[in-house]
Amino acid sequence: xxxxxxxxxxxxxxKGKDVELRCDPISGHTALxxxxxxxxxxxxxxxxxxxxSAPDKSGLPSDRFSAERTGGSVxxxxxxxxxxxxxxxxxxxxxxxxxxxxxxDTQYFGPGTRxxxx
Amino acid sequence: xxxxEQDPGPFNVPEGATVAFNCTYSNSASQSFFWYRQxxxxxxxxxxxxxxxxxxxxxxxxxxNRASQYISLLIRDSKLSDSATYxxxxxxxxxxxxxxxxxxxxxxA
Numbered sequence: 001x002x003x004x005x006x007x008x009x010x011x012x013x014x015k016g017k018d019v020e021l022r023c024d025p026i027s028g029h030t031a032l033x034x035x036x037x038x039x040x041x042x043x044x045x046x047x048x049x050x051x052x053s054a055p056d057k058s059g060l061p062s063d064r065f066s067a068e069r070t071g072g073s074v075x076x077x078x079x080x081x082x083x084x085x086x087x088x089x090x091x092x093x094x095x096x097x098x099x100x101x102x103x104x105d106t107q108y109f110g111p112g113t114r115x116x117x118x
Numbered sequence: 119x120x121x122x123e124q125d126p127g128p129f130n131v132p133e134g135a136t137v138a139f140n141c142t143y144s145n146s147a148s149q150s151f152f153w154y155r156q157x158x159x160x161x162x163x164x165x166x167x168x169x170x171x172x173x174x175x176x177x178x179x180x181x182x183n184r185a186s187q188y189i190s191l192l193i194r195d196s197k198l199s200d201s202a203t204y205x206x207x208x209x210x211x212x213x214x215x216x217x218x219x220x221x222x223x224x225x226x227a
Contacts, residue, residue, distance in 0.1 A: 031213065042122075042205065042219035043162070056213070091161060104150045107215065109161035 002026065004110035006092050012116045013082055021077045021113045023092030031097030032075050033107060034067060038088045049075060050097055082117045089114050121145055122218040124206050130224045135196045139221045141206030142188045148216075150209040151182055151189050155202045156220065162205055165191075196225045 005024045013019050025032050034046040045059045049069040060066070064082075069075040079086055089112040095105035124141045131137045143151075151168035166173065168180040168189050179192040189206055206218040 033213070033215070035217075040219075043217035045215060045217075048213040050213070104167065104209070106164050106167075109163070111161050 004092055004094050004108055006090075006110040006113050008113060009111065010114045010116075012118065014118050015084060016081055018078065018080045019082055019115065021079075021090050021092075021115070023075045023077070023094075023110060025073065025075070025092070025094030026108055027073075029094035029096055029108075030072060031095040031105065032069060033093040033095075034075070034077050035091045035093065036061075036088045037091060037112070043091065046077070079115075082115075084117050087115055087117045119144055120218070121216045122206055122208050124204075124218040124221045126219060126221060128222040128224055130226060131196050132226055133196055133198060135225075136192065136194045137196055137223065138193075139191045139204055139206075139223075140188055141190070141218055141221075142186075143206075143208045143216075144187070145208065145210055145216075146187065147210050148187075148208040149211050151180075152207040152209075153178075153180055153189075153191050154205040154207055154217070156205055157202050162217075165204070193223075196223075198225050198227060201225045 007022045032049040035043040037043050047067050051072045052069050064080045067077045091112045093107040093109045095107045122143050153165040154162040155165045156162040168182045172181045177194045181190045201224050203220040203222050205220045209215050
């Protein structure tokens with residue numbers, strides 16, 4: 001079946017511009033995660049959705065970052081007034097999201113969006 | 119101190135060698151542990167979950183030591199295709215998943 005897809009695969013933007021990154025999770029997965037990976041670094045957790053709700057937004061680096069999920073499916077991560085330090089690969093993952101076993105849920109990752117802010 | 123710490127490597131080993139990675143975690147409340155594999159410029163993929171009793175999947179063995187708060191991954195009979203970055207992951211319950219920065223492995227012919 002189809003895996004997690006993300007678009008665009010690459011995005012080059014100028015400092016100060018806004019960008020929108022999209023994630024299509026695996027059909028039926030209720031949990032969706034956004035991570036950021038800078039060059040040579042591990043994954044930094046940004047935000048998690050259960051359905052359309054984001055119980056914890058504390059991982060978002062600043063108020064320039066926002067995310068939403070509609071219809072329990074597609075999610076959009078928006079970065080306003082991009083800065084050079086926002087350059088990274090933004091990874092989305094989804095999981096079944098079964099209540100009570102979320103901690104053991106396997107997360108399936110999309111290929112990521114490589115963002116470069118000039 | 120990072121919540122999940124790994125030796126970044128790189129580990130350079132010949133084909134057929136046995137190699138082991140360790141990972142330490144600082145949050146004693148961590149409940150679940152995983153090893154993910156990430157190839158260069160690719161997304162991470164689950165390699166295996168780590169259970170208290172230890173678990174084995176072919177050439178790969180994962181161990182958890184809760185008393186010392188570390189997780190290990192052993193790869194036997196290394197293949198060229200094992201070359202990748204191995205990410206240690208802990209979950210403190212619910213959605214909170216913490217990834218280590220990864221250990222790079224290069225297997226040489």
